[in-house]
Amino acid sequence: MPEIVDRLKKLIAANGGSTVGIRDIDKAVKRLEEISPLGPKNATKWIGVTTTPLTDGASTNPIVINSETYTAENGDIASYDNDEFIFNGSVWQELGGPSRATEVTISDGGSITQALDAGKLYHFTGALTALNITLNAAPAGQLSNYHFDFLCGSTPPTVSLPNTVKLPDGNSVDANTRYEVDILNNYGTVASWSLS
Numbered sequence: 001m002p003e004i005v006d007r008l009k010k011l012i013a014a015n016g017g018s019t020v021g022i023r024d025i026d027k028a029v030k031r032l033e034e035i036s037p038l039g040p041k042n043a044t045k046w047i048g049v050t051t052t053p054l055t056d057g058a059s060t061n062p063i064v065i066n067s068e069t070y071t072a073e074n075g076d077i078a079s080y081d082n083d084e085f086i087f088n089g090s091v092w093q094e095l096g097g098p099s100r101a102t103e104v105t106i107s108d109g110g111s112i113t114q115a116l117d118a119g120k121l122y123h124f125t126g127a128l129t130a131l132n133i134t135l136n137a138a139p140a141g142q143l144s145n146y147h148f149d150f151l152c153g154s155t156p157p158t159v160s161l162p163n164t165v166k167l168p169d170g171n172s173v174d175a176n177t178r179y180e181v182d183i184l185n186n187y188g189t190v191a192s193w194s195l196s
Helices: 002-014 020-034
Strands: 046-049 063-065 068-070 078-081 083-087 093-094 100-105 109-115 120-124 126-136 145-151 159-160 178-186 187-194
Touching: 046 063, 093 145, 109 145, 126 145
Parallel strands: 046 078, 100 120, 109 126, 120 145, 126 159
Antiparallel strands: 063 068, 078 083, 083 093, 145 178, 178 187
């Protein structure tokens, strides 16, 4: 990349020195596209929100953007149903997985046993005496990432996790505290806030 920048500086210098006009910049960009080892076809480009259903691995092309048919090219990025996809020249690939979280609220109190699904956020809002968490296996290709939060009243519940989950030393469950737990690949982090 330094050699491209040096060439760009020489091109700008040849087109008027330190005062660069719009035409000079346009020439420099065109020249950069010519000499770039990637070339202009490997760049990404946002094309908009589509009404054409897209899924990871779909070869759907053309698609509809702003009520007009559009033939996607390599590097085009489109959004469908709050998810973003990039076209690799033959198929659409989802970028970063779902862009919206699924939330589950469990308002029951007492002793709760709950199996968590990866990629969901669980809110336990009832007065708990015990919270027993198990983890469902994540689907193939999805991170084993689990989230839950709960509130403690004047009497904190007992909380149990699978013995495969490793937490930092020194964790305790205290009264009048809100907790958020994040587990990624069996390593957990705990955040807490006093409610009093």
